[in-house]
Amino acid sequence: MAAPQVRRADFLMALAYATDLATGHSRDFALRSCVLAMRFAEVAKLDQETCRNIYHQALLRFIGCNADTHLLAAAWGDEITLRRELHHIDMGNRPEFVEIFVRAIKRKYPGASPEELEEAVKRGLAEAPQVNIPILAGHCEVAQRIAERIGLPPEIRENLGQIYERWDGKGLPRGLSGNAVKFPVRVVTLAQDAIALNDHHGFAIMKEKIGKRAGGGYEPELVDLFLTNAEKLFAGMDGPVDREMILALEPVPHAMLDEDASEEAYLAIADMIDMRMPFTFGHSRAVAELADAAAKQMGLPASDIRDVRRAAYTHDIGELAVPVSTWMRPGRLTERETDAAQLHPYHGERALASLGGDGKSVAALVQRHHERLDGSGYYRNSRGTDLAPAARILAAAEAFQTAREARPYRPAMSDAAAAAKLRNAVRDGKLCADAVEAVLTCAGQPARRASAERLAGLTPREIEVLRLIAAGDTAKEAARKLEIAPKTADNHIQSLYSKIGVTTRAAAALYALERGLVQHGFSAA
Ligand SMILES: [Fe+2]
Ligand SMILES: [Fe+2]
The missing domain is CATH 1.10.10.10 (Winged helix-like DNA-binding domain superfamily/Winged helix DNA-binding domain)
Structure with missing residues (x-):
């Protein structure tokens, strides 16, 4: 059988969906910005190579922004709301961005007295450059590394190193200006800001604000061309953008990933998810290792083993929708936070939906990774017959790995204590006995039986x-x-x-x- 091949653009869309969630962007923001930027490229009659650069910059601009999120959250509190508020302001305009950061500090200390708040604002703004600049520089480097791992060429990686740079030199981290900012970067920054401004203020004010920023954040010539063609560029942009539109926009030749390259792309996604806070470093890889070994031990078909491993790599991609400030807080989540957190398997399935083909079975497993046999899991309260052996293995591997990792509200459990916890869950009818025994044996725990049984042999x-x-x-x-x-x-x-x-x-x-x-x-x- 020929090795399955998938469009690399499908992976880009999965990454784009996840980063839209993590950065507080509106639904399908990166995809819509890709459509707008590619329309602009057509109006400007740009060559094929420039179009390819623009296409990738629009989809991938924020893929590194999950790095060091815990530092951002520690300094400013709810980092997703902060990011959402920054999307439509002019970052070169100090009063505008100071206002947003002051608002973030007020959110972070809801019960503070006016004096305490004044002190926190003074300290926060004084420390802002030391906090923000290294984080933003890290975003660029991480984006470049992820791009390399999914096989993107050097010029696309170079653009990703400039995601926060501006025409007037007031960008970060290097303060590049004018033509030193790569052309695709200048186009995509303008296109993405236009989408964010249009979402927030509507079409007329968007045009007004883009016009005012000519020579500031954006190259004047690009602003002229954009404003002259704004109606045409935005025609139908309020409607949905689907996978086929994005696939059709990719300049030829369309990049394909073979089996090995797909595996590496899944792994890159795993690392990208896990690096948002120290508690989750290596979590997805560890779950994948356990799930892969247990699936082999239970004698599942090769396609199931591959699916469960890939689902383990990506199972928490939907967690990016919940602020790290929430995950990092010791103590119980509020009811509303719990609801949002428990929807992460839904977001995970949506993020992977673009992968098509084999991706569908991976997405179906991701959607079920917190379900339990007795219907007590989340988010759909699925029951036993809806949970295939691969789903049961993923649930067991995830539960075991999570138990032996520390969380802000509890220390890590020993392997033995985690194993006992899982066996209790089997006794209570929540986890599958075969899957749990296979996972525990693969994790080096003493087996309760000779080996986990295959399905009736x-x-x-x-x-x-x-x-x-x-x-x-x-x-x-x-x-x-x-x-x-x-x-x-x-x-x-x-x-x-x-x-x-x-x-x-x-x-x-x-x-x-x-x-x-x-x-x-x-x-x-
Ligand atoms: Fe997990
Ligand atoms: Fe999860």
């Missing part, structure tokens, strides 16, 4: 055949999909029937259904 190939026939395929159709001889498929069917103790396709289908082997969103083969 089925081989990976028999599981694949079972899924297909349970979904209605004949032996012949299953043979064709799995690229095996019909006789071989028949042998697998007889063998699996006898192992699970059935004699009919209907009973086999019910067995598969009961164990979550057939359901929408999971790959059948």
Whole structure:
């Protein structure tokens, strides 16, 4: 079978969705800015290479902004609200940005007296450059590194090193000015600010503000061209932007990722998610290692093993929607914060939705990673039959890894204590016994039984055949999909029937259904 290939642009969209959440941007902000910037490129009759640079800069501009978020949160409190308020102001205008930072400090100390607040504002503004500049420089470097890992060429990486620079030299961290700021950077900064201003103030005020900033944040010539064509550029921009539009905008040749490159792209996403605060460093990689090993031990088919590993890399991508200031706070979350936090598997599935193909089964697992067999998980309160073996393994691996990591409101558990916690969850009907034992054995914990049982002793190939026939395929159709001889498929069917103790396709289908082997969103083969 040929190695699956995916469009790199699909990964860019997943990253764009996640960074829009983390930076408080409006829905599909990066995608809409990509459409606007590419329309501008067409109006300006830019060459193919410049268009390619603009396309990537628009989608990826903020991919490094998850780095050191805990420092930003420690200094200013709710960093997502702060970022949201900064999007539509002129960062070269000191009174404007001071007002936003003062507001952030007031939010951070809600019960402070006027004197305490005055002191906090004075201290915060005095320390702002030491706090903000290294963080912003870090965003640029991290963006460049992620871009390198997903295979983007040097010129695109160079643009990502200038995401906060401005035409007038008042940008950060290097204070570049004029033509020293790369042309694609100048175009995308203008396009993204125009989207943010249009979202916040409407079309007329957006145009007025962009015009006033000519020669400040933006190159005057670009502002002229933009304002002359503003109606045309914004036509239909209030409507939705979908995956196909973004794929169609990518300059040819379209970049494809093979199996190894896709794996590295998933890993890059894992690292990007985990670096938002020290508590989560390495979390997704560790969950993936456990889930991968447990899935192998349970004898799942190769495609399931790959899906569960990739789902583990990306399972917390939706957590970026919740401010780090919330995650970092010791003590209980408020009801509203809990609701928002428990929606992160939903956001995770949405972020991965653009991946198409195999990405759908990865997204389905991400959506279920906090579900429990008895329906007590979140966010959909799914139950056992909706939870395939891969989903059960991911839930167990995630729960074990999280328990042995420290959190602001509790210390890390020892491996033995974490194992006991998981076995209690099995006893309470929440986690799957087989999945938990497989995870614990793979984590080096003494096994409760010789080894976690495979599903009725089925081989990976028999599981694949079972899924297909349970979904209605004949032996012949299953043979064709799995690229095996019909006789071989028949042998697998007889063998699996006898192992699970059935004699009919209907009973086999019910067995598969009961164990979550057939359901929408999971790959059948
Ligand atoms: Fe997690
Ligand atoms: Fe999670």
